[in-house]
Amino acid sequence: MSDRTSQRPPATPGTGHGRISTETVRGIVDSHRTRRTFWRRLTLIGPAFVAGAWQFGPGNLTTAMNAGALYGYTLIWVIIVSTILMIFLTDMSVRLGIRTPVSLISSIKDSLGTWAGVVAGIGVFLITLCFSVGNAVGSGVGLSMLLPGTSPVMWTVICTALVGTILLLKKIYGVVEKILIAIVALMAFCFIISAFASNPDWAAAGAGLIPVIPGGAWLLIIGLVGTNFSINAAFFASYGTKARERREDEYRDITIVDTIPGIVAPGIMTALVIVVAASVLGQTGADAPSAFGGLARIFEPVAGPVGAWIFALGFFGAAFSSMIPNCIAGGTMLSDAVGRGASAETLTARLGSAFILLFGIGVTLVFAGTSPVELIVIAQALTVLFAPILAALIIVMANNRTLMGSLRNRWWQNLAGAIGLIAVVALSIRLLVSLIGG
Structure with missing residues (x-):
């Protein structure tokens, strides 16, 4: 055998001498793996977008409208802070969804006692029960704004029937994710167009990122935090993660393509609503219309009927996208709790x-023609009672060394969680004092 032959590297099965080299084959495989990785990451989008769609509902829109109308761009910073805290709590919930053997409530029962899991599940169910009214009314009013002259109650019944049909489908969660991702994209388009149509003072909006508390704004700030730092939506993210059977090795990609953008998207849209209201109503110092049907009309002075139609479309999307996960989350966690x-x-x-849907439409029919503001207040009161409990449970479970392993909270995650918990406790105390005193 010649020296040249003896110096040749050993043949590799499938390549051999005179064929493509091993290094070339590896390069081709790696390049294909890279391309597949990008698309595989996109398939991880889902649970956080569902949580974000749930939090961005009629109550969120109404509160943001009043913030912009009364205080201009000053309270945009509240949305930024709330969104950051929401990211941390949702991230903890996602990691819990990856690590819990069955579900978050089941693990809470195992670690802290059955009573703790039952309280969490029933608490979320009660919150969703009251939120269902605002969502039902909002979806009906949104469509009636798109099609003037039609009955909001009729559209409420149609939307409720549509959501009920979705609930009958198999593999509900996958279907809901696709619907909500599409609606969130539509809402983002509508509110971005609406913001530019209102011709705001962007420099003043930028100044709104600096924390300032105007006189008499505390209750509104509490309302903004309560609707944007939605602990019940963050709690449910663990169930979506478990339903999608996410793995620990996917956690980093989930954070990049789902958790952060899924929570940031509704935060940006809420900030844009404040910008719009500040631009159109801020200089008058007038309240935004308390009835949902009046919200879209604020665009008519600046963009005519088209502007009102675009906003109405986004408003319907907000109500309907919140309506779907609201009833699914309530039913799921009630089932788990019992x-x-x-x-x-x-x-x-x-x-x-089904009971959540029927409750929403039933109250809508009984109080047809009246504003659901009082019912939204009741929903916020229930949130006040249970939000600190849910936040504390998420943080405690995310620190469970046996359960979480390498996904256990780091010190900086606990710091953010503690700030969030203190915020919701302060929110609870402030609102309870206001409700008792009022």
């Missing part, structure tokens, strides 16, 4: 979701 399973497809979960 030990009937952690899936949205259990009989108890479906019955619970």
